[in-house]
Amino acid sequence: DARVTQTPRHKVTEMGQEVTMRCQPILGHNTVFWYRQTMMQGLELLAYFRNRAPLDDSGMPKDRFSAEMPDATLATLKIQPSEPRDSAVYFCASGSRQGSYNSPLHFGNGTRLTVT
Amino acid sequence: DAKTTQPPSMDCAEGRAANLPCNHSTISGNEYVYWYRQIHSQGPQYIIHGLKNNETNEMASLIITEDRKSSTLILPHATLRDTAVYYCIVKETSGSRLTFGEGTQLTVNP
Numbered sequence: 001d002a003r004v005t006q007t008p009r010h011k012v013t014e015m016g017q018e019v020t021m022r023c024q025p026i027l028g029h030n031t032v033f034w035y036r037q038t039m040m041q042g043l044e045l046l047a048y049f050r051n052r053a054p055l056d057d058s059g060m061p062k063d064r065f066s067a068e069m070p071d072a073t074l075a076t077l078k079i080q081p082s083e084p085r086d087s088a089v090y091f092c093a094s095g096s097r098q099g100s101y102n103s104p105l106h107f108g109n110g111t112r113l114t115v116t
Numbered sequence: 117d118a119k120t121t122q123p124p125s126m127d128c129a130e131g132r133a134a135n136l137p138c139n140h141s142t143i144s145g146n147e148y149v150y151w152y153r154q155i156h157s158q159g160p161q162y163i164i165h166g167l168k169n170n171e172t173n174e175m176a177s178l179i180i181t182e183d184r185k186s187s188t189l190i191l192p193h194a195t196l197r198d199t200a201v202y203y204c205i206v207k208e209t210s211g212s213r214l215t216f217g218e219g220t221q222l223t224v225n226p
Contacts, residue, residue, distance in 0.1 A: 004159070031212060033212075033214070035216075042216060042217070042218060043160070043216035045213060045214070045215065048212060048213070050212070055212065056212075056213070091159050091160070093159070093160075093214075095212075097212070100209070100210035101209050101210065102209055102210065102211070102212055104150065104162035104165065105160075105162065105214055106162070107159030107160045107161065108159050109157075109158050109159050110158075110159055
């Protein structure tokens with residue numbers, strides 16, 4: 001089964017440190033999404049890309065978060081500097097867009113971030 | 117995208133059918149009903165989607181009412197591994213964004 005791979009699975013860091021989370025989308029998928037999940041807010045969309053171009057990052061705090069796709073096999077989400085309120089599980093998902101049809105999304109198993 | 121309403125929790129006995137309801141009274145003509153689930157400590161998993169006809173796959177069946185204002189996800193023979201949060205989402209297939217609500221926590225009991 002093709003899978004979305006996220007690394008690391010767990011990350012503990014101190015406030016103020018830079019955090020980089022990585023995602024390998026399913027080969028051939030051209031849309032990539034970043035979600036954040038907390039107990040209080042549930043699953044929130046942070047940003048998404050199509051064909052490596054950012055389409056919407058309105059859900060992301062711009063002052064500290066950045067999302068990129070250096071190539072079709074890698075998406076990154078960076079937080080600099082990190083804060084305790086960033087503690088959450090971050091999910092990456094990928095899908096395929098053909099014409100105006102979007103396939104269902106496939107999610108990775110997330111990166112659990114703890115900022116102390 | 118139209119808003120959905122789901123019960124916060126449901127219980128089901130192992131081996132029995134689990135019927136998870138979803139109300140989407142403001143759904144528009146070009147919006148589909150999608151179901152995802154999230155098992156503890158995993159990412160959400162796609163289950164099924166449909167427009168107006170009933171749909172069935174290896175995981176579940178989706179029954180959509182004729183007026184399309186509500187739907188039911190059916191797991192025909194629930195197992196303990198089906199314990200998860202189930203999300204009902206309404207969106208256009210041309211829309212990229214998938215917006216998750218609070219879902220239904222389904223607990224399958226032995």
